[in-house]
Amino acid sequence: MKQYVSVTAIFDEDGNLLPINIMWDDGRKFPIDKVTDVRFAASLKAGGAGIRYTCQIGGNERYLFLEDQRWFVDAKQPPKQISLKRLDN
Amino acid sequence: MKERTILHSDCNGFYASVECLHNPEIRHKPVAVAGDVDNRHGIILAKNELAKKFNIKTGEAIWQAKNKCSELVVVPPHFKLYQRFSAMAKSIYSQYSDRVENFGLDEAWIDVTGDPLKRSGVEIALEIKERIKYELGITVSIGVSFNKIFAKFGSDYKKPDAVTEITRDNFKDIVWPQPASDLLYVGRSTKKKLSSIGIYTIGDIAKTPIKILRDNLGKWGDLIYSFANGYDSSPVMQIDSYNPVKSIGNSTTTPRDLLNNEDVKAVMFVLCDSVCRRLREQGMLAKTVCINLRDTGLFSFTRQVRLREYTDITKTIQDTVMKLFVKSYDWKKPLRSVGVSLTDLVPNNIPRQIDILGNEKNNLKQEQLDKTVDWLKQRFGAYSVRNGNLLIDKELSSFNPKEEHTIHPVGYF
Numbered sequence: 001m002k003q004y005v006s007v008t009a010i011f012d013e014d015g016n017l018l019p020i021n022i023m024w025d026d027g028r029k030f031p032i033d034k035v036t037d038v039r040f041a042a043s044l045k046a047g048g049a050g051i052r053y054t055c056q057i058g059g060n061e062r063y064l065f066l067e068d069q070r071w072f073v074d075a076k077q078p079p080k081q082i083s084l085k086r087l088d089n
Numbered sequence: 090m091k092e093r094t095i096l097h098s099d100c101n102g103f104y105a106s107v108e109c110l111h112n113p114e115i116r117h118k119p120v121a122v123a124g125d126v127d128n129r130h131g132i133i134l135a136k137n138e139l140a141k142k143f144n145i146k147t148g149e150a151i152w153q154a155k156n157k158c159s160e161l162v163v164v165p166p167h168f169k170l171y172q173r174f175s176a177m178a179k180s181i182y183s184q185y186s187d188r189v190e191n192f193g194l195d196e197a198w199i200d201v202t203g204d205p206l207k208r209s210g211v212e213i214a215l216e217i218k219e220r221i222k223y224e225l226g227i228t229v230s231i232g233v234s235f236n237k238i239f240a241k242f243g244s245d246y247k248k249p250d251a252v253t254e255i256t257r258d259n260f261k262d263i264v265w266p267q268p269a270s271d272l273l274y275v276g277r278s279t280k281k282k283l284s285s286i287g288i289y290t291i292g293d294i295a296k297t298p299i300k301i302l303r304d305n306l307g308k309w310g311d312l313i314y315s316f317a318n319g320y321d322s323s324p325v326m327q328i329d330s331y332n333p334v335k336s337i338g339n340s341t342t343t344p345r346d347l348l349n350n351e352d353v354k355a356v357m358f359v360l361c362d363s364v365c366r367r368l369r370e371q372g373m374l375a376k377t378v379c380i381n382l383r384d385t386g387l388f389s390f391t392r393q394v395r396l397r398e399y400t401d402i403t404k405t406i407q408d409t410v411m412k413l414f415v416k417s418y419d420w421k422k423p424l425r426s427v428g429v430s431l432t433d434l435v436p437n438n439i440p441r442q443i444d445i446l447g448n449e450k451n452n453l454k455q456e457q458l459d460k461t462v463d464w465l466k467q468r469f470g471a472y473s474v475r476n477g478n479l480l481i482d483k484e485l486s487s488f489n490p491k492e493e494h495t496i497h498p499v500g501y502f
Binding site: 002039040041042043044045046047048049068 | 110111112113173174177222223224225226227
């Protein structure tokens with residue numbers, strides 16, 4: 001299920017848009033520790049396409065999509081890195 | 090002239106692919122996008138690969154499609170979404186060339202001749218194909234060739250998610266054995282004429298003396314002869330290059346059958362209002378008014394009339410349309426669908442001959458009225474000011490072709 005979320009974001013002096021935290025509809029708020037990648041991408045899981053921000057949130061990697069004017073989080077996606085880490089362990 | 094490298098990219102089952110992307114739960118089912126059944130626009134507009142396997146065809150009625158495949162998922166269209174995806178695809182294409190020419194929402198030619206990074210056409214095509222899949226989540230098939238016609242042929246040749254190259258060395262082997270109707274602009278009636286003189290494949294067209302084609306098809310003969318032989322040299326347009334408008338039209342299938350002149354008047358008034366507003370927006374005047382009619386037996390025909398003067402006055406067009414309609418239709422059957430289009434367009438700043446019979450004062454009044462009503466509609470919406478006769482049957486007149494039908498079919502020329 002595609003779930004749109006509220007996002008606090010800032011425009012930096014170069015005009016780049018950077019998400020700062022995500023607010024779930026139950027009021028929980030998650031700060032985004034770091035954005036590691038920004039690119040156009042489709043989300044097959046949630047169903048949509050737009051600008052994809054790869055975000056570090058509480059030690060997990062999540063995809064946050066800006067679709068037109070709305071944000072959504074890709075349902076418990078991938079993270080390849082996390083599963084790799086588990087394999088390593 | 091240097092050999093050109095032209096790509097034609099075609100989004101596979103575009104509307105259906107976009108719908109499937111947004112609805113993961115229907116992705117693995119046969120899906121078709123179809124118009125609104127309640128308003129009787131219930132025909133198939135697009136289908137996905139799974140639905141194709143059931144031989145579901147674009148243009149057939151929903152019930153016909155369901156007969157072929159009872160589990161078919163039918164979803165309504167979301168044109169705004171398709172326009173967004175079309176624009177996203179175009180922005181990818183435009184990163185490879187400044188010559189990108191859209192052909193409808195889901196197809197485009199890209200001229201990548203003389204790539205600064207020295208990549209071949211196929212290399213660029215493969216990259217675009219992968220990027221569209223990754224960034225848009227839909228697939229394209231791309232044809233690569235030395236002219237637009239064979240590039241388009243290539244994109245149709247193998248799909249979905251494929252790249253086909255048609256070269257000077259292989260086109261006789263790949264293109265020529267295919268049926269004549271696979272060539273752009275060989276439609277149903279041309280195909281029929283061709284087969285009546287023993288021409289069945291594209292190769293047959295190419296090898297037939299041009300005089301025979303010309304005698305049978307007129308100037309179309311010259312055209313398809315050059316297409317079949319790979320002589321097409323039409324350029325790929327620059328991005329956003331000015332594309333002169335040749336006609337402006339709207340048509341609609343009405344929510345119920347039209348039974349008399351009053352019904353037709355209500356619908357025609359709305360259509361005229363829309364086309365005239367679009368005409369004025371483009372800053373054009375028109376001289377020829379066409380109506381097209383389709384009866385409940387699905388028989389359709391067109392009638393047209395030339396006005397004495399160029400005009401953009403809604404009332405003049407409305408009156409002309411109704412006069413033409415009354416003259417052309419005998420009401421043997423109720424009507425299912427009607428349309429209005431204006432052709433023979435000129436810019437509205439050309440010098441104009443003033444009417445010698447002195448209707449000029451009246452015309453100026455009407456122009457002023459149109460201007461005011463346009464402004465009101467723009468500001469307060471299409472339903473804010475309406476003709477009184479449209480309130481008699483709101484079911485028939487409550488549609489807004491100007492904003493609801495933003496997608497217009499395109500021609501190659």
